[in-house]
Amino acid sequence: MPEHEGYHESTFVKAVTHWWDPKKKNSKDIATSQGAGRDGNLAGNTMDGFREVIIEHLLAAGVAREDIHSGGQLTAVPANLPSYFRASKNWDVLVCKNSLFKSAGGSLFGEPAAPKLIAAIEFKSQQDSIGNNQNNRMEESIGNATDFWASYENKNFIHLTPRPWLGYLFVGKYEDEQVGKPVEIKQPHFPSDPVFAGGNPEAIQSVTKFQGPSYAERYRIFLERMIAKKYYDGACFITSNERIAADPENYRCFYPALSGAAFIDGLLRHIKAYYPD
Known part of the structure; x- marks a missing residue:
């Protein structure tokens, strides 16, 4: 693959379409209220499509629906995990067996009733002001991962082995020429x-x-180093822009190891150890 020439895949096509839809709608409805780019993200549901795609793959891999949690902070059952430096953190997707919400029978600290965290996934997106906001996204993600593993080491997830899988998915609006600039x-x-x-x-x-x-290359460096340091077990970095938003292939992957397909593959390889059938 030539340098900075992105390739297409179909893993998150539906998700990217959903990511663009509220931006287009809000940009028309309230383009002058706080700035179209920011308003496009205020709907709060721009990443729902990614959540749906990941849940579809989990279910197809045999994960029990009751083990998948994706509720927001204000929902009846938020996808919250205990933290170390704060009370809790809401994650975008969790896979957890024997959640306390299920009211599993038996002793809390015994088998098989004890909750078992299998995977947690964080979503991040960015539409405008890449240069101004990229470091903020990275700092948030470093902080979340640091807090997660501190909580894990503190036995807040009860089980220290096997180790849960932590994933990070990022989608951003990058013009093609920005990627190598x-x-x-x-x-x-x-x-x-x-x-x-x-x-x-x-x-x-x-x-x-x-x-x-370039800013895209900096994200690649960031994610590769986060994985090397075991802050995250898998990461995805994909880009889109207005010129390809309506195309059948509406996003691009510039780094194969950070593609949507590679991300899903890594997640499912981990998941299958818990759901062999």
Whole structure:
């Protein structure tokens, strides 16, 4: 695959269509109230399509419907997990056997009644102001993962083994030409990490500024390092824009290891150990 030439897949086509729909509607209805881009995300349901696709795959893999939880913070049964640095965190999709909500019989701390967390997935999206907001998205995700594993180590999920699967899915509006466009980095105090030098060894020692990786490349670096550090077990990075939003192939994957198909495959490989039939 040529550098920065995205390829198409069908895993999240329906989800991306759903992601665009409220943006289009809200942009027409309230385009001047808070800015079309922000209003397009205020509906609160832009990621529902991704949730539906993931749940479809889980059910097809044999996961019991009662083990899948996706309720928002204000629903009767939110997909909340106990945290370490805060009281709780609402996740986009959870797979949990023997949830307390099921009122499973037996001893809470015994088998088979004890709750068992199998997977948790976080969604993030971004439509506008990539340069201004990307670091905020990354910082939120680092914080959520750090809190998750601290809670896990504190035995808040009861079981320390087997280890739950933590996933991160991101969809953003990127114009195709943005994906490979270098972005300026200022690093006046210490040498830069070589990965951010954008293939320019001299930039590592720069005390002023230099052209580093594009915003999309920075996300790739971020996700690959998060997986390498075991903060996340799987990650997905896909992009779309207005020019392809209405196409049958309405999003692109620029990094095969971070595709929707790879993300679903990693999740299901983990899940099948718990639902072998």
